[in-house]
Amino acid sequence: MHRSGFVRKGIALGSAFAASMLLTVGHLWADGQYALSNQWEKARERLQLLEDYSNPYTFQQLEQASIQKGWTCLDAGAGLGGVTRWLSDKVGPDGQVDALDMETVFLEEIDKPNVHILKKNLVTDPLPEAKYDFIFARDVLMHIPEREEVVHSLAGALKPGGILMVEDIAILPYGVPYQRLTDDAVLNTTMQNLISTLEEYGHLSFHSGYKNIFYFEDAGLVDANAHSFSPFARGQSSEAKMRHLSLLQLTPVFLKHGYNAETVEQVRQHFLNENARFWGFVRVITTGRKPL
Numbered sequence: 001m002h003r004s005g006f007v008r009k010g011i012a013l014g015s016a017f018a019a020s021m022l023l024t025v026g027h028l029w030a031d032g033q034y035a036l037s038n039q040w041e042k043a044r045e046r047l048q049l050l051e052d053y054s055n056p057y058t059f060q061q062l063e064q065a066s067i068q069k070g071w072t073c074l075d076a077g078a079g080l081g082g083v084t085r086w087l088s089d090k091v092g093p094d095g096q097v098d099a100l101d102m103e104t105v106f107l108e109e110i111d112k113p114n115v116h117i118l119k120k121n122l123v124t125d126p127l128p129e130a131k132y133d134f135i136f137a138r139d140v141l142m143h144i145p146e147r148e149e150v151v152h153s154l155a156g157a158l159k160p161g162g163i164l165m166v167e168d169i170a171i172l173p174y175g176v177p178y179q180r181l182t183d184d185a186v187l188n189t190t191m192q193n194l195i196s197t198l199e200e201y202g203h204l205s206f207h208s209g210y211k212n213i214f215y216f217e218d219a220g221l222v223d224a225n226a227h228s229f230s231p232f233a234r235g236q237s238s239e240a241k242m243r244h245l246s247l248l249q250l251t252p253v254f255l256k257h258g259y260n261a262e263t264v265e266q267v268r269q270h271f272l273n274e275n276a277r278f279w280g281f282v283r284v285i286t287t288g289r290k291p292l
C-alpha cells in the first residue's frame with residue numbers, strides 16, 4: 001500500500017482526536033466485516049443522500065427495461081427502499097416486489113401490499129430458482145467480494161426470459177489530471193490512498209461496475225450490455241455529502257490501517273467545501289437476459 005509522506009507524518013493513533021472519532025462512529029471494525037452497516041446512527045441519512053443523487057438516473061434506466069404490470073421483481077440489497085417503491089408502483093397490485101437485504105430495518109417501514117421483505121444474505125442464503133421476471137441491484141455487488149458467485153445466484157433466480165439489471169460504481173484513478181478531486185496534490189493522493197485501503201481491507205471494489213458484464217456472460221445471460229454515466233459534482237452536493245458521511249462511517253477501517261484521524265477528517269471536509277468540484281463516481285448499468 002502506498003501512502004503519502006503527509007499521512008505517515010500525521011500518524012497519531014493515540015491522540016484524543018482519534019479516540020473521539022472512534023466514539024463518533026460508534027464501533028470498532030474488524031477486517032472482513034461489512035463496513036457500511038445500516039445499523040449505524042447516520043445510515044438513513046447516508047442512504048437517503050445516495051438515493052437523492054442516484055434515483056433520477058436509475059429510474060430513467062428502469063423505464064427502459066419495460067417492466068410490466070403483474071411482474072415479480074427482486075430488489076437485491078434494497079437499502080432504504082426507493083427502488084423497491086418505484087418497482088411496486090410499476091408492477092401494480094397483481095405484481096410483487098421482494099425487497100431483500102441483510103439488514104431490513106428501513107425496508108420494514110414500506111407499507112405496500114405487493115412488497116415482501118426478505119432478510120437474507122446474498123452470499124450465504126440461497127435464492128429461489130426461476131422466480132423473478134426482473135432483478136435489480138444498485139451499489140451492492142461493489143460491497144461483496146463474492147460478487148461473481150452472487151451474479152450466478154441472481155441469474156439462477158430469474159425466470160427464463162427474465163432480466164437482470166445491476167448498477168455499480170467505478171472510478172478513474174485520481175492521478176489523471178481531469179479526474180482530480182482537488183488541486184491540492186497531497187489531499188488528492190491521500191484520497192487515492194484511502195480508496196486503495198478500502199479495496200485492500202474494506203471489502204469494497206471501486207471497479208466492480210466495469211467487471212459485471214463479464215460475470216453476466218459467464219453466468220449464461222444473453223444480450224448482455226453495459227454503459228456508463230458520470231455526473232459532475234460539487235462540494236455540498238448530495239454525492240459530496242454522501243461521500244463525506246461514508247468516510248465518517250469508514251473511519252475505523254482507516255484508523256485500523258494506520259491513518260491519522262485528522263487526515264481522514266481533512267479529506268472529509270473537502271466534500272463540504274462549496275468550491276470543491278470533481279467528477280462523481282462513474283455509474284455503470286449492466287443488463288442481461290436469461291435465455292428462454
Ligand SMILES: C[S@@+](CC[C@H](N)C(=O)[O-])C[C@H]1O[C@@H](n2cnc3c(N)ncnc32)[C@H](O)[C@@H]1O
Nearest residue numbers: 077078079101102103120121122123138139140
Ligand atoms: C450502498 S447500499 C445500497 C442500497 C440500495 N440498493 C440503493 O442503491 O439505494 C448497499 C446495501 O446492500 C446491503 N448488502 C450488502 N451486502 C449484502 C449481502 N451480502 N446480502 C444482502 N444485502 C447486502 C446493505 O445492507 C445495504 O443496504
